[in-house]
Amino acid sequence: ERENGFMGTIKKDFPDITVVDTKYGLDTVETSLQATEDLLTKNTSLDGLFACNESTATGAIRALQSAGRAGKIKMVGFDAGALLIEALRKGDIDSLVVQNPYKMGYEGVKCLIDKIKGKEVPRLIDKGVKLITKENIDTPEIQALLK
Numbered sequence: 001e002r003e004n005g006f007m008g009t010i011k012k013d014f015p016d017i018t019v020v021d022t023k024y025g026l027d028t029v030e031t032s033l034q035a036t037e038d039l040l041t042k043n044t045s046l047d048g049l050f051a052c053n054e055s056t057a058t059g060a061i062r063a064l065q066s067a068g069r070a071g072k073i074k075m076v077g078f079d080a081g082a083l084l085i086e087a088l089r090k091g092d093i094d095s096l097v098v099q100n101p102y103k104m105g106y107e108g109v110k111c112l113i114d115k116i117k118g119k120e121v122p123r124l125i126d127k128g129v130k131l132i133t134k135e136n137i138d139t140p141e142i143q144a145l146l147k
Contacts, residue, residue, distance in 0.1 A: 002052040002078065020046065032059025040067050047074060054079035057096070061087045080132065080146055088134060100128030100145055 003022070010017050020043050023035035032051070036059055040046065049064070051057035057077030061084065064070040070092035077084050080098045087093040104127045111121040128145075136142050 006050055006052065027053065027055050029055050029059045029062070032056040033063050034059075036060040036063035037067070040064070040069065049073055049075045051075070051077045054081050054084065057081075057084055057093075061093055065092060085137070085146070088132065088137060091134060094133070096132045098130050098132050098145060100130070103128040 007019065007022075010019060021039055023039050032055055035056075036049070036051075039049075040063060049060055051060040054077075057075075057079060058081060060075060061070060061077065064073060064075060065087075070087070071090075074094045075092070076095050076097065077093055078097045080096050084093060084096055088096055107125050107127065111125070114121050130142065130145060132142055132146075137146075
């Protein structure tokens, strides 16, 4: 769904951006590393890269770093593992999309209780997703989210 949302938004709101390829990283760092290396080989003038979970983002940043292209290609990752945070601070990653696990759990329990009581629950709930950048990573709001 993350990939579908990304592709749909690019197509609808940013028609001047061309998506040159999509690679499925199979949710492991190793397969994502290989998929990104293949992508970089085939697309030498790539401007940006989106990796939609922690393992694919980790594999992607490792491939960019290995190829000497980290920081030269705008990369947006998803989730915030230690390696990704370090790469963001160094400028190798442009930004990270991070969920709020506390809010996800809280809203999930709240919906469950409402359902048990026979109440309607919303189909979509804001889970407190934030975009983390080098500029905002040390703000109290983002630090609270990361801890």
